[in-house]
Amino acid sequence: MxxxxxxxxxxxxxxxxxxxxxxxxxxxxxxxxxxxxxxxxxxxxxxxxxxxxxxxxxxxxxxxxxxxxxxxxxxxxxxxxxxxxxxxxxxxxxxxxxxxxxxxxxxxxxxxxxxxSGRGGAVTVLGTGAIAIAHPGPDAHGVLPPMWTRTDGWGHLFGDRGGGAWIGRHALEAALKCHDDVDLSGTALLEAARERFGEPTTWPATFYTRSDRAGQLAAFAVDVAGLAREGDPVSTALLAEAGREAARSAIAAGSQGADAHSLIALTGGLRQAGETLVEAFRAEVLRLNAEAVVVDPAxxxxxxxxxxxxxxxxxxxxxxxxxxxx
Known part of the structure; x- marks a missing residue:
């Protein structure tokens, strides 16, 4: 045709x-x-x-x-x-x-x-949000049957664990703990957040009144990734935990479908955040399922x-x- x-x-x-x-x-x-x-x-x-x-x-x-x-x-x-x-x-x-x-x-x-590429397996998608989905693959006739299973994708208020908004929100929490003298380890994040969003006293109005706040939070994940590349330990730890959260979701989605967990991949724009996130994803997948095959997205x-x-x-x-x- x-x-x-x-x-x-x-x-x-x-x-x-x-x-x-x-x-x-x-x-x-x-x-x-x-x-x-x-x-x-x-x-x-x-x-x-x-x-x-x-x-x-x-x-x-x-x-x-x-x-x-x-x-x-x-x-x-x-x-x-x-x-x-x-x-x-x-x-x-x-x-x-x-x-x-x-x-x-x-x-x-x-x-x-x-x-x-249409094969069976489980995939976690990390973008502004996060969701994992699995499917056993085409049937004997090359048709994709209705056998999709998903985990997370609950939005930035309730879930999206490991996604850009999740990283941005946790990074701003660390920044505010530093601002409040509760935990000074977030100094670099506080400085980066001030540069992007202004003084912390303005942040509630900046975020709570916006319809696109998930995207705004995810934008800060770019700064977190940059700080991680510079060696900031808090930012590095956040990216690693995001990778582990993504792995847990992929394993959970794959376990709901027959043989859907044989291939597992991490995809989405946040994959570009760096090897810290990607390697944490791979390590956590294999810790949870030693027989899984982690592949790069095609x-x-x-x-x-x-x-x-x-x-x-x-x-x-x-x-x-x-x-x-x-």
């Missing part, structure tokens, strides 16, 4: 849409991509559906001739399950708009498909969204309430 596929990746701090050829070749051409803003969360929930529609419109405008030949659309979006309503109906509306088979999934599904969530688009175009993916809709 000729034509094109459209992949959309919506995260907490940014979004991307990619157009790629539907035809699988030994050396496929790199996809054409566009970028946009990330998800924000307010009193009415997530604006992911609006962001997705904007990206679809941008793709139509950027690639008008190719857009008419789209065979499948794959969408991975942060917060789409718990903070948006009637996702199945939304998926059908996108399918009507694009005249293509459409699958909408939580962001972790796209990350899993990108990291493991691709990112946008690659996974394109894989999802190809699968739905070929009718090789099945919906699962709360995780994936077609």
């Amino acid at each position: 000729s034509g094109f596929i459209l992949g959309i990746d919506i995260g907490g701090t940014g979004s991307r849409v990619a157009l790629a050829s539907f035809e699988a070749t030994a050396e496929p051409a790199p996809p054409c991509t566009l970028t946009g803003p990330g998800v924000s969360i307010g009193a009415e929930g997530s604006n992911a559906p609006q962001q997705i529609r904007r990206l679809v419109s941008a793709a139509r405008e950027a690639w008008p001739e190719s857009f008419e030949s789209i065979r499948g659309v794959g969408i991975g979006a942060t917060g789409i399950a718990s903070l948006s309503t009637d996702v199945g109906e939304f998926a059908r509306s996108v399918a009507t708009e694009t005249k293509a088979e459409t699958a909408v999934a939580i962001d972790a599904v796209a990350a899993h498909l990108g990291a493991l 691709g990112d969530p946008l690659d996974g969204a394109l894989t999802l688009a190809r699968l739905v175009a070929e009718e090789r993916v099945r919906p699962q309430p709360g995780v994936l809709w077609t």
Whole structure:
């Protein structure tokens, strides 16, 4: 089948849409991509559906001739399950708009498909938030059955253990302990936080009144990673604990599905925080399951969204309430 596929990746701090050829070749051409803003969360929930529609419109405008030949659309979006309503109906509306088979999934599904190239296993995604997801892989017919299992992804107030907002929040707690003369080990973090956010007395108003506070907290994780590279012990310890939290979530997600824990990967933007986090993840996985195979991610969530688009175009993916809709 000729034509094109459209992949959309919506995260907490940014979004991307990619157009790629539907035809699988030994050396496929790199996809054409566009970028946009990330998800924000307010009193009415997530604006992911609006962001997705904007990206679809941008793709139509950027690639008008190719857009008419789209065979499948794959969408991975942060917060789409718990903070948006009637996702199945939304998926059908996108399918009507694009005249293509459409699958909408939580962001972790796209990350899993990108990291493991459609193979079975467990993946922890560390970005602004954190979630782990596992799947045993395609069945004998090459179809992905509704067997996704997840751990965490509860948002920055209740969970997202090891994610960017989690790191930022714990780093600011350490900074405030230093400010309050409770624990002076967070001196470097306090200085970095002052440079980014101003005086500590302004932080409550800065964060508590914002709809994008998770993204603001995650932005501070960049400073934490920089301090860790400079040898700050508190920052280094925070990154190591984030890696261990990510490993615990991956093992827990994998243990819920048959043979889903054989391959385990860490993916997401926070992987770039440094080897301290990555090595702590690997060590904790192997401590918890000596038979696990820890692999580097083969691709990112946008690659996974394109894989999802190809699968739905070929009718090789099945919906699962709360995780994936077609």
